[in-house]
Amino acid sequence: MEQTTVQGQSNLVREVLEKGICVRCGACVGICPYFQYHDGKVVVSDWCQTSTWRCVQVCPRLPYDRASLYDYFYHVNDCTDAIGPHRQVVAARSGDKLVRSAAQYGGVVTALVIFAMEEGLVNSAVLTDRGGDLAPKGVLCSDREAVLGCAGSRYSASAALSELNLAIQAGNDRLAFIGLPCQMEALGRLSLSEPDGQERAGHVELKIGLFCTWALDYRALRSYLKTKGIVEIPKKYDIPPPPSEVFIVETNNGRMEFPLSEVREIVQPGCSVCEDMTAEFADISVGTLEGDKQWNTVIVRTDKGMELFEKALRAGVLEQKEIPSSNLEHLKEAASNKRKRALRARGEESNE
Ligand SMILES: Cc1cc2nc3c(=O)[nH]c(=O)nc-3n(C[C@H](O)[C@H](O)[C@H](O)COP(=O)(O)OP(=O)(O)OC[C@H]3O[C@@H](n4cnc5c(N)ncnc54)[C@H](O)[C@@H]3O)c2cc1C
Structure with missing residues (x-):
């Protein structure tokens, strides 16, 4: 199956890095030794001589047949719902005040990651740290304190997939990954990539996506x-x-x-061609609940996501309430607008 029209590391450098549309998702870093992430930038250290082109297959800024991802994950050819395939959309928050006080909004992401670890669904999780002298980056967390230490949103990209690639190579299994829509797409592409993408992606047990309109450089x-x-x-x-x-x-x-x-003015240029606001290829996607910062909007997409979410509710780890219909309408409108802007920027749809 042809995954993309661009092949070879030099093409990725020309089409993505030199055009300035790399979104620093980190998918190519660690999967290939010649890409590295340093202080907010993906850099190339040498030319690759192999013909596997793993980097090209996973890069979310190269053309791709999105239908193949819908087919692989949801057994549908397309999705007309602006927020992607899902089982349910609700408002939720962590039942733990301490988690909520550390978190960006309702703490659903932090609470779910800790719960998935405590329940043995995952052994560890790749999150985004707070940054220090250098930019925020991916970090492998194996306990509650480490996960709590990553709570909150850094509005710049962190290349956290590079840490996931390294964790997989180091033999870690049953991983959770928390990331932006571009990172969920890259992980989806990894599942369909040759020669060993499915095996690599199989180390990831849980994917929690964050809503994202754009990220900063x-x-x-x-x-x-x-x-x-x-x-x-x-x-x-x-x-x-x-x-x-x-x-x-x-x-x-x-x-x-x-x-x-x-x-x-300092949004990453590559975000302008991203059509996904709600991380359509995650098990569960989480964003803000407009009008109430103590809560999250939660889109549960897969059976695995549903099982974890319901278990967390039963255990009191999460609380939920119905999402007001006006919130859902706004969310769908925002997601649809992001898609339209991206298609226009890519020249795939005429101006409306
Ligand atoms: C760049 C960016 C843009 C966003 N845009 C929107 C938006 O337009 N609309 C909307 O509703 N929500 C957006 N969000 C999501 C929102 O900010 C919250 O992350 C989300 O609602 C989860 O809230 P929470 O209280 O459950 O988070 P918490 O429990 O605090 O968990 C947040 C998690 O996000 C991870 N994280 C932090 N920064 C990054 C990063 N840069 N890349 C990847 N992971 C990271 C942390 O590791 C942590 O695990 C955005 C987030 C980011 C990082």
Whole structure:
């Protein structure tokens, strides 16, 4: 089966890195020794001489037949629902105040990862750390404290798939991966890639996706914050839903708000061609609940996701409530708009 029209490492370099549309998902790093992730950038250390082209097969910025992913994961050829195939959409939050206080919003992601570990569904999980001297990056976590230490959103990409690739190579099994829609797509492509993608992807037992409209270029973000006098690692970032139009940064010195219009200038160019807002190839996708920051919107997609979610509810690890229909409408509208923008940017749909 032909997966993509572009083959070979040099083509990936030309079509993705040189065009500036790499989204730093990390899928090519670790799967090939000649790609590395350093401080917010994917760099090439040498030319690859093999003909497996694993990097090309997994890169979410290269053309791909999306229908093959729908078919593989959901046994359908297409999906007309703007938020992708799913079993249910609800509002939920962690039942544990401590988790909620550490988390970005309702703490569903953190709570589910800890629960999946405690229940033995997974041995460990690849999450995104807070960053230090260098950009946030993927980190392998095996206990509650480590997972809690990763709670919260860093609005720049972290190449966490590189850490997943390394964890798989080191023989780790029954892994969870938490990531953005581009990373879920890359993991999906990995499942369908030759020569050993299915085997590699089989080490991942649970995929939790985050909603994402775009991610920032880390180095540009660091420079931007510097111009605002922020040089320490922020404690928390937030982008409240429209119409607020602000980017919030919390540090030890307090909370500051900046115009979102300024921050949009440093969005990764590669995000403009991404058509997925809700991480359609995850078992469970999680985002904010518009109008109530103490809760999450949760899309449960697969049987495995449903089983874990229901078990977590029964154990009191999660609480749920019905999602207001207006929230669901807004979510679908936002997801549909992201798809339209991406198709236009890719020249696959005329302007409307
Ligand atoms: C770049 C980005 C853009 C987003 N855009 C939207 C949006 O447009 N609409 C929306 O509803 N929600 C968006 N989210 C998701 C939202 O910010 C929360 O992550 C989500 O609602 C889960 O909330 P929670 O309270 O369960 O998270 P928590 O329990 O705090 O868990 C958050 C998890 O996210 C992981 N994480 C943090 N930063 C990153 C990163 N850069 N890459 C990958 N994983 C990371 C952490 O490892 C942690 O496990 C975005 C998140 C990111 C990182």
